Amino acid sequence: QVQLQESGPGLVKPSETLSLTCTVSGGSISSSSYYWGWIRQPPGKGLEWIGSIYYSGSTYYNPSLKSRVTVSVDTSKNHFSLKLSSVTAADRAVYYCARYSGSLIYDAFDIWGQGTMVTVSS
Amino acid sequence: DIQMTQSPSSLSASVGDRVTITCRASQSISSYLNWYQQQPGKAPKLLIYAASSLQSGVPSRFSGSGSGTDFTLTISSLQPEDFATYYCQQSYSTLWTFGQGTKVEIK
Numbered sequence: 705q706v707q708l709q710e711s712g713p714g715l716v717k718p719s720e721t722l723s724l725t726c727t728v729s730g731g732s733i734s735s736s737s738y739y740w741g742w743i744r745q746p747p748g749k750g751l752e753w754i755g756s757i758y759y760s761g762s763t764y765y766n767p768s769l770k771s772r773v774t775v776s777v778d779t780s781k782n783h784f785s786l787k788l789s790s791v792t793a794a795d796r797a798v799y800y801c802a803r804y805s806g807s808l809i810y811d812a813f814d815i816w817g818q819g820t821m822v823t824v825s826s
Numbered sequence: 827d828i829q830m831t832q833s834p835s836s837l838s839a840s841v842g843d844r845v846t847i848t849c850r851a852s853q854s855i856s857s858y859l860n861w862y863q864q865q866p867g868k869a870p871k872l873l874i875y876a877a878s879s880l881q882s883g884v885p886s887r888f889s890g891s892g893s894g895t896d897f898t899l900t901i902s903s904l905q906p907e908d909f910a911t912y913y914c915q916q917s918y919s920t921l922w923t924f925g926q927g928t929k930v931e932i933k
Contacts (some may be wrong), residue, residue, distance in 0.1 A: 741922075743924075750913065750924060750925070750926045750927040751862075751864075751870065751913055751915075751924040752924070753921075753922045753923060753924065753929070756920070756922070757882070759916065764920045764921065764922075767827060767922065769919065800869055800870075802869075804922075810860075810875035810876055810879065811858060811860075811875070811876075812860040812872050812874075812875040812915070812917060812918035813860075813862070813870070813872065813915070813922075814872050816869035816870060816871070818868075818869055819869050
């Protein structure tokens with residue numbers, strides 16, 4: 705059974721870069737049926753898709769964040785990563801990693817990590 | 827971007843009630859619409875995909891309908907564990923977007 709686990713600092717200083725990693729267990733990140741993505745949720749607010757990556761390296765970013773976001777994949781470590789630069793207090797949120805299944809059956813975020821809270825403060 | 831708009835933003839209902847949540851897309855998305863349930867402090871969980879298909883393990887009291895721009899999530903008989911926030915999400919474009927959420931609260 706595939707599981708995702710986020711890891712990274714819970715506190716980032718303003719103007720610095722937020723870096724998170726999502727480790728995939730129980731399955732290969734190199735499967736051709738899946739994309740791997742990041743979604744965030746500010747406290748008390750809704751879900752915002754940040755960006756996604758295919759195992760081949762193709763990336764897709766939310767236009768509102770595109771200038772600050774990089775999503776990368778390391779197939780040898782079976783994990784993918786998020787970097788968000790020049791963070792401000794508005795980037796304080798729970799960050800989720802998720803698997804997006806783009807298969808003949810469905811196109812949806814079907815497996816999610818538990819989420820990790822990131823606070824931006826000096 | 828494809829904008830997703832849910833209504834209502836919140837609702838109060840009693841156990842046993844029939845509940846309907848709507849989601850509207852800013853352009854036609856065919857049936858590329860998913861619904862998620864999020865319990866407080868938990869990650870979202872996929873409930874319905876492709877507008878009307880129930881994800882494995884999801885109770886049959888949940889159902890989805892619609893195509894094009896207008897979609898509906900229905901809970902036929904609300905149970906205590908269904909009090910949560912529900913989100914729609916379009917998968918028509920690879921610039922994925924979510925609705926703003928509908929919080930279902932206990933009356």
